[in-house]
Amino acid sequence: MNSPEGARYQQAGVLTNAELGLEALLKWVRKTEAHREGRLGRSALDVGYFANVIDIGHGMGLALSTDGVGSKVLVAEMLGRYDTIGIDCVAMNVNDVICVGAEPVSMLDYIGIELATPEKMEGIARGLYEGARQARVNIVGGEISQIPEIIRGVTQGSGLDLIGMCVGLVPLDKVNVGQDVAPGDVIIGLESSGIHSNGLSLARKVLFEMAGFAPERHLDEFGRSVGEEILVPTHIYVREICDLLDQNLPLKALINITSDGLFNLTRVKPAVGFMIDHLPRPQPIFRVIQKLGNVPDAEMYRVFNMGIGFCVIVPDDSAVLRAVDETMRRHEVKSLRIGKVVDDPGRHVWVPEKQLVGSGDTFVKA
DSSP states (O other): OOOTTOOOTGGGTOOOHHHHTHHHHHHHHHHGGGGGTTSTTOBSSOTTSSSEEEEEETTEEEEEEEEEOTTHHHHHHHHTOOSSHHHHHHHHHHHHHGGGTOEEEEEEEEEEESSOOHHHHHHHHHHHHHHHHHHTOEEEEEEEEEOTTTOOOSSTTOOEEEEEEEEEEEEGGGOOSSTTOOTTOEEEEEEOSSSTTSSHHHHHIIIIIISOOOTTOEETTTTEEHHHHHTSOOOOOHHHHHHHHHTTOOOOEEEEOOTTGGGGGGGSSSOOEEEEOOOOOOOHHHHHHHHHHTOOHHHHHHHSOTTEEEEEEEOSOHHHHHHHHHHHHHTTOOEEEEEEEEOOTTOOEEEGGGTEEEETTEEEEO
């Protein structure tokens, strides 16, 4: 059942950015900036941060982000349960928009589907509604495309793809890309709700292919079925982060821990390193995946959030730290001081508890 070398993300069919041809794509995308020369709508940031911001005049910026639910929808198809993936769709977008210091305002959704049915569409819509409620956004439109020639599911007619696009508002002088992050700053981790919507290709490979579990299989470690555990929605961090922003606290950076795990910290503008020396014990789903797939620590911490879904970087100031802690308690979000920013032009991420040091998007044993 277990591979002697351990399961890897690439073995599950996920390509690296280089293999995807990302740079070839971005070369042309960046050229489009010239189309707004001398006009409103020029981007304030380069492509590649969690969200971008365009100048809409009068000192205001419009933050934009787009993302999808990914292969988590396949688990929804397996169970025939579609009422949670809409929450994930909202979460994956609004959690990126808040990273630039913006308040999410509105969303659009796109549903590419093999065979639309009223029951399936209402399930998706219920999730979108609940996600929008949690994020305090409205959904002002979208698109449904029934394309059985393109979309294929795990069973005949079950296939779908769910994608969103979110906009938010932020004063241009308050756009946050971690530009003020400095050695000595504190990294506060906010607990994830589980696997969120990243790393599902590896999770599905281990749980359904290698371990041979049916999605209905109950595991005592989860207290529910494997499929139900995977479908736990991505936590939406909008209310607590916007609360921090409203307090005008010196938030050095706001980091969504999505694909690439803790390497998302290295997206901040300054060339610094990150010492992660106090991580919580990850939720059971991560421990089960690692055990059943014989997945090395280096791969687990590269692919998954490992229990930390969002990070807030602040100065090492007792009043600021207390304010963040009190805010998280008020919103019933578990938070933990997980590490600090260190002087390191190489942008490494250290996890000493696991003897890991990482750069780029790869961890190795230290």
